[in-house]
Amino acid sequence: GKLKMTAKVVSQETLATDVYSLVLEAPEIASQAIAGQFVSVYTHDGSKMLPRPISLCGIDREAGTLRLVYRVVGFGTKEFSQLAAGDTVDILGPLGNGFMKSDKKAILIGGGIGIPPMLQLAKELDCEKSVVLGYRDEIFLNEEFEPYAQVYMSSEDGQHGVKGNVIDAIKEYGVDGAVIYACGPTPMLRGIKAYAMEKGIECQISMEEKMACGVGACLACVCKTKEIDEHSQVHNRRICKDGPVFYAEEVEL
Numbered sequence: 001g002k003l004k005m006t007a008k009v010v011s012q013e014t015l016a017t018d019v020y021s022l023v024l025e026a027p028e029i030a031s032q033a034i035a036g037q038f039v040s041v042y043t044h045d046g047s048k049m050l051p052r053p054i055s056l057c058g059i060d061r062e063a064g065t066l067r068l069v070y071r072v073v074g075f076g077t078k079e080f081s082q083l084a085a086g087d088t089v090d091i092l093g094p095l096g097n098g099f100m101k102s103d104k105k106a107i108l109i110g111g112g113i114g115i116p117p118m119l120q121l122a123k124e125l126d127c128e129k130s131v132v133l134g135y136r137d138e139i140f141l142n143e144e145f146e147p148y149a150q151v152y153m154s155s156e157d158g159q160h161g162v163k164g165n166v167i168d169a170i171k172e173y174g175v176d177g178a179v180i181y182a183c184g185p186t187p188m189l190r191g192i193k194a195y196a197m198e199k200g201i202e203c204q205i206s207m208e209e210k211m212a213c214g215v216g217a218c219l220a221c222v223c224k225t226k227e228i229d230e231h232s233q234v235h236n237r238r239i240c241k242d243g244p245v246f247y248a249e250e251v252e253l
């Protein structure tokens with residue numbers, strides 16, 4: 001089960017503008033975490049700040065470490081970006097469900113800061129797979145996928161891979177598979193869901209982008225599902241508690 005612990009910082013480096021890679025010593029969490037899960041990271045300010053959910057980019061069970069790749073978007077993540085080797089930080093995890101792995105030919109799709117969790121998934125999936133990475137302009141992590149799969153890219157400015165989005169890249173390069181695993185911004189997930197339904201491909205999406213506290217406290221992450229309860233009411237779900245990974249057809253985007 002999940003546990004709260006004080007983790008020691010092993011290292012931190014910058015991958016791109018405002019994108020950081022933080023490695024933490026957290027053997028108890030690393031031993032049980034799987035791709036698609038996240039940890040909530042606490043700030044040191046002592047006020048009532050909620051923790052920040054950050055997905056796991058790497059899980060090294062032997063070394064007992066977790067790797068978090070995140071973007072600085074505000075006060076909390078700014079604080080995390082200043083952590084250095086030897087510092088400590090409180091974390092809670094592993095949280096959420098992970099991807100449901102199968103051995104079907106897979107397409108892994110990551111958009112922007114939704115790319116990091118796909119790297120751990122690429123390592124865990126023991127099957128034929130392709131990776132499609134969507135960027136705005138600056139690229140990061142792409143080379144780290146190369147040992148695991150053929151990597152295709154899209155970027156908004158066309159500097160890297162196809163000019164456009166991940167669906168444009170899939171079409172341009174003829175990427176195919178029987179299951180899609182995706183993580184990224186909501187408009188991207190909406191496009192992927194539509195594509196998967198059109199093609200009749202199984203599709204799992206991580207909606208982690210919509211989380212704020214990650215621990216069920218803020219309700220920023222409520223989403224509608226297709227489930228109707230006994231009172232004919234649409235069943236709402238909290239992404240941080242019931243997800244962040246869902247089958248695309250189960251949720252409204």
Ligand code: FES
Pocket residue numbers: 210211212213214215216217218219220221222238239240241
């Ligand atoms: Fe705060 Fe889910 S992210 S309740």
